[in-house]
Amino acid sequence: MSEERYKKGMEMLKIMNPKSYKQLADNLEDIAPDMARFVAEFPYGDIYTRPALDLKTRELVTVAAITTLGTAPLQLKSHIKGALNVGCTREEIIEVLMQMAVYAGFPAALNGIYVAKEVFEELDNEK
Amino acid sequence: MSEERYKKGMEMLKIMNPKSYKQLADNLEDIAPDMARFVAEFPYGDIYTRPALDLKTRELVTVAAITTLGTAPLQLKSHIKGALNVGCTREEIIEVLMQMAVYAGFPAALNGIYVAKEVFEELDNEK
Amino acid sequence: MSEERYKKGMEMLKIMNPKSYKQLADNLEDIAPDMARFVAEFPYGDIYTRPALDLKTRELVTVAAITTLGTAPLQLKSHIKGALNVGCTREEIIEVLMQMAVYAGFPAALNGIYVAKEVFEELDNEK
Amino acid sequence: MSEERYKKGMEMLKIMNPKSYKQLADNLEDIAPDMARFVAEFPYGDIYTRPALDLKTRELVTVAAITTLGTAPLQLKSHIKGALNVGCTREEIIEVLMQMAVYAGFPAALNGIYVAKEVFEELDNEK
Amino acid sequence: MSEERYKKGMEMLKIMNPKSYKQLADNLEDIAPDMARFVAEFPYGDIYTRPALDLKTRELVTVAAITTLGTAPLQLKSHIKGALNVGCTREEIIEVLMQMAVYAGFPAALNGIYVAKEVFEELDNEK
Amino acid sequence: MSEERYKKGMEMLKIMNPKSYKQLADNLEDIAPDMARFVAEFPYGDIYTRPALDLKTRELVTVAAITTLGTAPLQLKSHIKGALNVGCTREEIIEVLMQMAVYAGFPAALNGIYVAKEVFEELDNEK
Numbered sequence: 001m002s003e004e005r006y007k008k009g010m011e012m013l014k015i016m017n018p019k020s021y022k023q024l025a026d027n028l029e030d031i032a033p034d035m036a037r038f039v040a041e042f043p044y045g046d047i048y049t050r051p052a053l054d055l056k057t058r059e060l061v062t063v064a065a066i067t068t069l070g071t072a073p074l075q076l077k078s079h080i081k082g083a084l085n086v087g088c089t090r091e092e093i094i095e096v097l098m099q100m101a102v103y104a105g106f107p108a109a110l111n112g113i114y115v116a117k118e119v120f121e122e123l124d125n126e127k
Numbered sequence: 128m129s130e131e132r133y134k135k136g137m138e139m140l141k142i143m144n145p146k147s148y149k150q151l152a153d154n155l156e157d158i159a160p161d162m163a164r165f166v167a168e169f170p171y172g173d174i175y176t177r178p179a180l181d182l183k184t185r186e187l188v189t190v191a192a193i194t195t196l197g198t199a200p201l202q203l204k205s206h207i208k209g210a211l212n213v214g215c216t217r218e219e220i221i222e223v224l225m226q227m228a229v230y231a232g233f234p235a236a237l238n239g240i241y242v243a244k245e246v247f248e249e250l251d252n253e254k
Numbered sequence: 255m256s257e258e259r260y261k262k263g264m265e266m267l268k269i270m271n272p273k274s275y276k277q278l279a280d281n282l283e284d285i286a287p288d289m290a291r292f293v294a295e296f297p298y299g300d301i302y303t304r305p306a307l308d309l310k311t312r313e314l315v316t317v318a319a320i321t322t323l324g325t326a327p328l329q330l331k332s333h334i335k336g337a338l339n340v341g342c343t344r345e346e347i348i349e350v351l352m353q354m355a356v357y358a359g360f361p362a363a364l365n366g367i368y369v370a371k372e373v374f375e376e377l378d379n380e381k
Numbered sequence: 382m383s384e385e386r387y388k389k390g391m392e393m394l395k396i397m398n399p400k401s402y403k404q405l406a407d408n409l410e411d412i413a414p415d416m417a418r419f420v421a422e423f424p425y426g427d428i429y430t431r432p433a434l435d436l437k438t439r440e441l442v443t444v445a446a447i448t449t450l451g452t453a454p455l456q457l458k459s460h461i462k463g464a465l466n467v468g469c470t471r472e473e474i475i476e477v478l479m480q481m482a483v484y485a486g487f488p489a490a491l492n493g494i495y496v497a498k499e500v501f502e503e504l505d506n507e508k
Numbered sequence: 509m510s511e512e513r514y515k516k517g518m519e520m521l522k523i524m525n526p527k528s529y530k531q532l533a534d535n536l537e538d539i540a541p542d543m544a545r546f547v548a549e550f551p552y553g554d555i556y557t558r559p560a561l562d563l564k565t566r567e568l569v570t571v572a573a574i575t576t577l578g579t580a581p582l583q584l585k586s587h588i589k590g591a592l593n594v595g596c597t598r599e600e601i602i603e604v605l606m607q608m609a610v611y612a613g614f615p616a617a618l619n620g621i622y623v624a625k626e627v628f629e630e631l632d633n634e635k
Numbered sequence: 636m637s638e639e640r641y642k643k644g645m646e647m648l649k650i651m652n653p654k655s656y657k658q659l660a661d662n663l664e665d666i667a668p669d670m671a672r673f674v675a676e677f678p679y680g681d682i683y684t685r686p687a688l689d690l691k692t693r694e695l696v697t698v699a700a701i702t703t704l705g706t707a708p709l710q711l712k713s714h715i716k717g718a719l720n721v722g723c724t725r726e727e728i729i730e731v732l733m734q735m736a737v738y739a740g741f742p743a744a745l746n747g748i749y750v751a752k753e754v755f756e757e758l759d760n761e762k
Contacts, residue, residue: 024491031498032475034685039487042677043229050669052222060184061191061223065230068195070325071451072488094286095179096188102170103192105613106293107326110278117285151618158625159602161304166614169296177288197706198578199615221667232486233674234707237659244666297610306603311568315604318569319611322576324452348413349560350569356551357573359740360420361453364405368455371412415558423550424737431542433730441692442699442731446738449703476687477696483678484700532745539752540729547741579705580742 006037009045016048016055016085020078059083060096067097067112068104076112080119090120133164136172143175143182143212147205186210187223194224194239195231203239207246217247260291263299270302270309270339274332313337314350321351321366322358330366334373344374387418390426397429397436397466401459440464441477448478448493449485457493461500471501514545517553524556524563524593528586567591568604575605575620576612584620588627598628641672644680651683651690651720655713694718695731702732702747703739711747715754725755 013021021044025036048058059082066076083093093116101109140148148171152163175185186209193203210220220243228236267275275298279290302312313336320330337347347370355363394402402425406417429439440463447457464474474497482490521529529552533544556566567590574584591601601624609617648656656679660671683693694717701711718728728751736744 027495027498028491031501032479032494035479035482035491035494038479038482038677038681039491042673042681043487046673046677047226047229050222052218053226057184057187057219057223058226061188061226062230064188064191065195065227066488068192069230069451069486069488070323072492075488075491091179092184095177096184098286098289098292099174099180099185099188100192101289101292101613102174103189103196103613103615105323105609105611105616106297107320107323107329107611108613110282110289110293110329111326113286113289114281117281120285154622154625155618158628159606159621162606162609162618162621165296165300165606165609166618169292169300170614173292173296193615196578196613196615197704199619202615202618225667225670225673228486228670228673230486230488232482232484232489232704233678234484234701234704234710235486237663237670237674237710238707240667240670241662244662247666301607301610304603306599307607311565311600311604312607314565315569315572315607316611318572319576319608322573323611324450345560346565349558350565352413352416352419353555353561353566353569354573355416355419355740356555357570357577357740357742359450359736359738359743360424361447361450361456361738362740364409364416364420364456365453367413367416368408371408374412419550419554423546423554427546427550428734428737431730433726434734438692438695438727438731439734442696442734443738445696445699446703446735449700450738472687473692476685477692480682480688480693480696481700483682484697484704535749535752536745539755540733540748543733543736543745543748546733546736547745551741574742577705577740577742580746583742583745 005041005045007045008049009040009043012044012048013040016044016059017078017082020081024078055086056083056088059086059088060092063093063096063112064100067100067108070104070108070111073111073115076115077119080116081123084119084123090116132168132172134172135176136167136170139171139175140167143171143186144205144209147208151205182213183210183215186213186215187219190220190223190239191227194227194235197231197235197238200238200242203242204246207243208250211246211250217243259295259299261299262303263294263297266298266302267294270298270313271332271336274335278332309340310337310342313340313342314346317347317350317366318354321354321362324358324362324365327365327369330369331373334370335377338373338377344370386422386426388426389430390421390424393425393429394421397425397440398459398463401462405459436467437464437469440467440469441473444474444477444493445481448481448489451485451489451492454492454496457496458500461497462504465500465504471497513549513553515553516557517548517551520552520556521548524552524567525586525590528589532586563594564591564596567594567596568600571601571604571620572608575608575616578612578616578619581619581623584623585627588624589631592627592631598624640676640680642680643684644675644678647679647683648675651679651694652713652717655716659713690721691718691723694721694723695727698728698731698747699735702735702743705739705743705746708746708750711750712754715751716758719754719758725751 028036062079063083066072080093097109097112155163189206190210193199207220224236224239227239282290316333317337320326334347351363351366354366409417443460444464447453461474478490478493481493536544570587571591574580588601605617605620608620663671694714697714698718701707715728732744732747
């Protein structure tokens with residue numbers, strides 16, 4: 001275990017998406033606790049902390065990637081929230097999702113937009 | 128045919144990536160000329176012209192999407208060039224490609240980086 | 255906006271799948287209304303109106319493509335309905351889905367068949 | 382129909398996963414009964430009966446493949462059960478799923494682990 | 509081995525694509541001869557011989573599926589030839605490939621068209 | 636940077652596939668040297684060193700995953716070599732590749748077998 005990377009990752013997660021990570025760590029607790037640690041260490045500790053890209057761009061390219069995969073609505077949801085948390089607007093997120101129609105096809109883009117709709121409605125209801 | 132969208136798309140392509148589009152249109156000329164027109168009209172005329180995202184972000188999310196697909200090195204090459212044409216730095220592009228290791232796996236990220244290496248070397252040799 | 259393509263697309267949709275499009279447009283109304291317009295204009299206005307393929311073949315190749323993607327059960331459902339609307343038989347649709355086992359793997363084919371089963375049961379219950 | 386392959390497949394299924402196959406055959410009965418026969422004949426009759434790999438390894442590579450696809454949670458569930466049925470431990474299955482983060486990305490690995498969690502909880506509740 | 513299915517498959521292959529199968533069988537001869545047999549038996553012996561779809565439609569949905577995968581240019585090439593062998597026109601094949609832009613994205617469609625271009629040029633040169 | 640994980644990863648790579656890693660690190664040297672370090676640290680330092688699975692099984696599930704992706708022939712090549720390096724037989728590797736026909740489709744399995752053929756021929760020629 002590398003204490004320092006884990007700490008850096010957890011600090012990054014505090015800025016980006018503490019709730020989603022908490023949920024993920026709770027889900028993995030009994031079955032694969034090391035996996036939760038790897039998520040903190042590698043994506044958040046190693047990658048998101050690098051200075052070459054700002055966090056808004058990092059979240060938007062992640063939204064693009066997961067929408068293209070089309071297989072991970074849960075993670076798309078959590079990164080749409082992450083994008084909002086670091087300052088992206090709803091309009092920017094929708095725009096990225098729409099652009100995916102060109103590269104990943106209309107079904108992928110539409111399903112991404114439906115996930116965003118769900119996130120936005122949840123956030124509006126929390127208010 | 129919608130003359131206006133085509134014209135808007137071709138203007139956008141002049142800014143973003145005139146060489147790659149020329150090559151695509153030449154390739155399609157005998158076999159599917161309407162497809163070249165659709166490329167100008169829909170991605171470039173309809174999508175890239177929308178004001179909600181700047182062109183740098185649009186190209187970076189496209190690089191993310193095509194790297195995630197993993198099936199389109201030719202188009203990745205042309206969008207890495209497009210990203211440079213609209214002002215992204217090489218470092219930013221590499222950073223997006225590295226981040227893809229998290230979402231699309233290490234092979235996808237590595238293959239994306241190899242495509243970028245090829246593009247950068249071509250550009251260095253043109254000088 | 256290109257009025258004419260939109261109109262052509264909406265006419266095509268009236269033949270192919272008016273209910274699914276209505277649902278899609280309603281879903282997108284608040285969040286991405288332009289996306290609904292793009293769906294009418296590009297796939298339906300530009301592509302499905304082309305004379306080179308009959309609508310039955312167009313729907314069957316779409317069923318094949320979406321089954322292969324494996325990520326879009328909602329859109330598969332709507333295109334299975336579309337295939338029936340333009341005159342494909344249930345047997346033809348099932349046959350396409352079974353053939354997908356060869357190219358996209360058995361899980362993709364089985365999941366496609368389960369979606370078809372759902373559609374056929376819904377239609378039988380509507381009677 | 383090739384009676385012998387079907388019989389060999391059904392015997393293999395008795396060892397590996399009789400419940401999942403029963404469920405699949407029931408689901409397909411009205412809509413695509415030949416598909417159920419193909420599943421018995423080709424994967425189970427032709428492939429799993431070959432001596433070059435033991436059944437534990439066969440199930441683990443299948444778990445890896447379906448996790449990588451990311452589109453078939455139902456089939457992943459049934460093969461995680463199959464892996465347990467032929468003698469894999471829960472720890473081995475989780476380990477394969479975690480390793481998929483490297484090749485198919487973290488979302489694919491996490492979603493695979495969530496499916497395993499569901500399977501293990503079901504089995505614990507059956508006791 | 510099921511002699512009858514193999515024979516039926518080889519007869520089907522004689523109609524559809526004897527050259528491509530010969531090449532495949534030669535490639536597999538030293539390394540995986542059973543795989544060549546499986547290709548004759550399952551796709552060609554079991555699936556393509558079923559009466560529910562004509563061979564033209566079977567080849568067009570296969571072209572759609574392989575274009576959507578985007579990972580198998582060799583097999584796409586051989587099925588484009590197969591489509592022509594059973595009576596599809598070049599225009600119909602191109603039309604299917606263009607339609608894939610909607611479902612699998614523009615890069616997948618463009619790469620499919622480039623493969624078709626290669627096939628058509630080879631055939632023109634053989635004359 | 637976490638010195639210890641890197642060292643553990645490099646030791647693992649010495650056992651599994653020193654040549655392929657050397658090639659990868661050389662390729663990345665000018666363009667993304669941190670990526671080479673991440674490859675040593677995360678897959679090899681963090682994952683492959685875990686005791687829950689032996690290295691033979693780890694390489695076979697990786698071969699299954701990359702064959703399923705279908706987008707990474709370079710990495711498939713290097714993991715087929717890795718599998719041989721840790722004691723898998725050629726027959727076992729071919730068997731995994733053939734099994735992929737069931738889950739990822741025949742084209743993915745065939746393309747995997749062609750990559751293996753290339754690797755085996757290279758190794759035979761080196762003798």
